[in-house]
Amino acid sequence: MAKPSPDRKPTDSELAILAVVWERGSATVREVYEAIRERQDVGYTTILKFMQIMTEKGLLEKDASVRPQVFKATRPQKQTQSMLLGDLVDRAFSGSPGNLVLRALSMRKSTPDELREIRKMLDELEGDQP
Numbered sequence: 001m002a003k004p005s006p007d008r009k010p011t012d013s014e015l016a017i018l019a020v021v022w023e024r025g026s027a028t029v030r031e032v033y034e035a036i037r038e039r040q041d042v043g044y045t046t047i048l049k050f051m052q053i054m055t056e057k058g059l060l061e062k063d064a065s066v067r068p069q070v071f072k073a074t075r076p077q078k079q080t081q082s083m084l085l086g087d088l089v090d091r092a093f094s095g096s097p098g099n100l101v102l103r104a105l106s107m108r109k110s111t112p113d114e115l116r117e118i119r120k121m122l123d124e125l126e127g128d129q130p
Helices: 012-024 029-037 044-057 077-092 097-107 112-127
Strands: 060-063 070-073
Touching: 012 029, 012 044, 012 060, 012 070, 012 077, 029 044, 044 060, 077 097
Parallel strands: none
Antiparallel strands: 060 070
């Protein structure tokens, strides 16, 4: 199995596959294919090839001891999200997470539950200040 490179960012297509694998914990190519084809027109062999490439890149690992082969993500979803978000903050927001949050909040209306969670996080962050 290839080791995941710390700077290896998944493409949009790879993220769609990872989302299915993260949701299920592990998945076969057929399971990923069936989940993705509900949202977009895609071929089975396309999903198979992507998952083979993702295994080579270290984004997925496969258990070849069972048939059909089962794939798992090599990194947890939150770790991948943090890596992608950190890259976005650096590249698009000059390293300012505050600017990212302000832009994100101005883009779409947040639900009351989301706003409560945001307030809770801000309160916790303020509590960590000296």
